[in-house]
Amino acid sequence: MSHSEPKSFKATLALSFAALGVVFGDIGTSVLYTFQECFHGAHPVPIDYDNVMGITSLILWSLIIVVTVKYVWIMMEAENKGEGGILSLLSLVPAPLRYNAAGTLAAASLLAVAGAALLFGDGIITPAISVLGAMEGLELANPDYVQYVVPGTITILFLLFAIQRTGTARIGKYFGSIILVWFAVIAFLGVRKIIGYPVVLRAFNPRYASHFFVHEGWSGIKVLGSVILAITGGEALYADMGHFGKKPIRIAWRTVVLPALMLNYLGQAALILQDEKASFRPFYSLIEGRGVAYYALILLATAAAIIASQALITGAFSLTQQAIRMGVFPRVKIIHTSEDVQGRVYIPFMNWLLAFSCIAIVLGFQKSERLAAAYGLAVSGTMLMTTLVFFFVAHYRWKWELWKVLPLVLFMGIVDIAFLYANLLKIPDGGYLPLMIGSVFFLVMMTWQYGRAQLSKFYRERSKTMDGFFNEIDCKQTRRIPGCLVVLASTENKVPPVLARLVDSMHVIHEHVVLVTVTTVDAPFVREDERVRVTDMMHNVSRVIMKYGFMEAMDVPEVLSRCYFSHMNGFPKDSATYLLGRETFIINGDSLFERARQLCFSAMSRNTTSASDYFNLPSSQVIELGAQLAV
Known part of the structure; x- marks a missing residue:
């Protein structure tokens, strides 16, 4: 459920503490592999004083510019009734800039969908690299333990995904405490090394970063692909704003997370400057010896990595739910796991897709340094998409003048x-x-949205008007049968084609008919007094317009049971019949591309969650009427 900003200081601190266990796990575990990737990754640089100081300066200023300035200060102001994230940001863009006249996606929507697709890739890679990076500490303890790293990682990942349905709510209350201990420990480890080599504090001077680019040239640009690992998770700060509010997240970032990260990176830099060999596993090398403290650190790092993975998994569920509600992702089964928290969901399809993808990635890459080369592209792509969509919001929604918005967007861009x-x-x-x-998810989302837009257009052009439908009932003397029929309608002012087919073929219609149109508004939640609008028409027919936010569960029977109808003495929830259409699509495209797109859309339509499950209709009261369509 979306949190409003807490009014008391005590409530703010409580939410800040809770945010530690959800929001900051990803960025907090980046210390495990960032420095190592800079010096031993896909594009390593030589280890010397200037390079170590330059990379440290780049990391520090990336945390300041990208995470603190862009996300914590600027992006968190772009909220939709408290919710954040790239799809929530898109919902703030005026509708004419989101959709073309034909109902297809315009530029702003394409950017947001591309960013969301890349985020799915991030959700697959992050659990794999986080847990793998934590487990690799065993290699330093004993080289013979290397054989247990991959099997151990796979076991942890499988168990993590296996308990998603029921287990995380019970253990989630401990996440904040564990991550707080994690940040305290990494800060302490960093301070110990800084005290022994305080010169490293000069890395706060951005001159070292600029000198690094001048000195290294092309290699200096390449190393940004490793530096970005330090700021992965920045998007999570924005996306999870709805759960905690921007003020608690800002307090947690400024007082705990940012100082701890900076101290640890500075400590790793000080260690490498004193011992070049430590660059292979700089984080775990912060502890001398291989005693109890070392193994305790591995255990704590693994716990932090699991929590970071949990945050990404939960984020993937929320992102999927938003995408479905906004019509850019096929309907899949959504299970709401909490009666108290509206936004807490479990999506079986996405859960096991992530699980097997993560395990396959671990088996394929084996080591975190190899996987780190794959990491970062999804994050940097989403960062750019977020900046571009922000331009549409700032200029067209907030009406900022170009002279004001362009310098800001250009700087971030x-x-x-x-x-x-x-x-x-x-x-x-x-x-x-x-x-x-990301490409697979983008194609799936684009194909689904395009197909639904074409289907809506097809029905709009061929649907009967209500007046024409009523005239047919009068002229043909259609027989009325007892009962109440509920028909899901995609348009608000025409007859659902499935109802017209029923009347034309059976020549009967129920005594009471309720036409229901469910719409998703550009907000995460809808107030109950704005949920529904009922219009009673002639022939005991009523039209109901239901509104839902893109973070809400849909329950059509429950809402109808609270409605008043002039021609009925209360809605018969337990005996009403629900009429749904089931389309089969004819593949008739002129080109190979068109036929392939139609085939993909047809396959997705056949395998999506049924409308009865999506709208929470009782299956024993549902009738489906099929039709073949050439769209």
């Missing part, structure tokens, strides 16, 4: 493009993976 360009260079080394995953 240049930073995003630099990171994206550096990550595109990693495509041969593994960057193809998020690109492939």
Whole structure:
């Protein structure tokens, strides 16, 4: 459920603490592999004083510019009734800029859908690299343990996905405490090394970052593909704003997360400057010896990685739900796991897709440094898409003048493009993976939206008007049978084709008819007093317009049971009949591309969750009437 901003300081601190376990796990575990990737990744740079200080400065200023300025300060102001994230941001864009006249997606929507598709790729890679990076600490403890790293990672990932349906709510209350301990420990480890080599604090001077680019040239640009690992999770701060509010997230970031991250990165830099060999596993090398403290750190890092993975899994569920409600993703089964929290959902299809994809990635890449080459492209792509969609919101929704919005968007865009360009260079080394995953999701989302738009157009052009329908009933003396018939309608002012087919073929109609149109509004939630509008028409026919937010569960029978109808003494929830259409599509495209797109849409339509499940209709009271369509 979306949180409004807390009014008391105590409530704010409580939400800030809770946010630690949900929002900051991803960015908090980046310390496990970021420095190692910079010096031993796809595009490594030599280890010397200038390079270590330059990369440290880049990491520090990336945390300041991208996460603090862009996401924590700027993007969190672009909220839709408290909700954040790229699809929520899209809902703030005026409708004419989201859809073309034909109902297909316009530029702003294409950008947001592309960003969302890349986020799905991030959701697949993050659990794999986080848990794998944590488990690799065993290698330093004992080289013989290397054989247990991959099997252990796969076991943890499988168990994590297996408990999604029931297990996370019970253990979730401990996440905040564990992550708070994690940040305290990584800050402490960093401070110990900084005290021994305080010169490293000079990395706060951005001159070291600029000197690094001048000195390294092309290699300096390439290393941004590794530096971005330090800011993965920045999008999560914005996307999870609806769960905690922007003020608690901002407080947690400024007082706990940012200082701890900076101290740890500085500590790793100080260690590498004193011992070049430590660059292979700089995080775990912050602890001398291989005693109890070392194994405790591995255990804590693994717990933090699991929590970070949980946040990405939950985010993928929420993103899927938003995409379905906004009509850009096929309907899949959504299970609401909490009666108290509206936004807490479990999506079986997405859960097991993520599970087997993560396991396949671990088996394929084996080591976090190999997987790190694949990481970052999805994040940098989404960052750029978010910036571009923000331009549409700021200029066209908030009415900012171009002189005000362009410098801001250009500044953020240049930073995003630099990171994206550096990550595109990693495509041969593994960057193809998020690109492939994102492309598949993008094609699925685009095909589904295009197909639904064409289907809506087809029905609009061929549906009968209500007046014409009533005239037919009068002229043909259609027989009325006892009972109440509920018909789902895609348009608000015409007769649903499935109802017209029923009357034409059976020459009967129920005594009471309710036409229901369910719409998703550009907001996460809808107030109950604005939920429904009932219009009674002639012949005991009523039209009901229901509104839902893109974060809400749909329950048509429950809403109808609270409606008043002039021709009925209460809605017969337990005896009403629900009439649904079931379309079979004829593949008739003129080109190979058109036929392929029609075939994909037809396959997705056959395998989506049924409308009865989607709208929570009782299956024993549902009748489906089929039709073949050439759209």
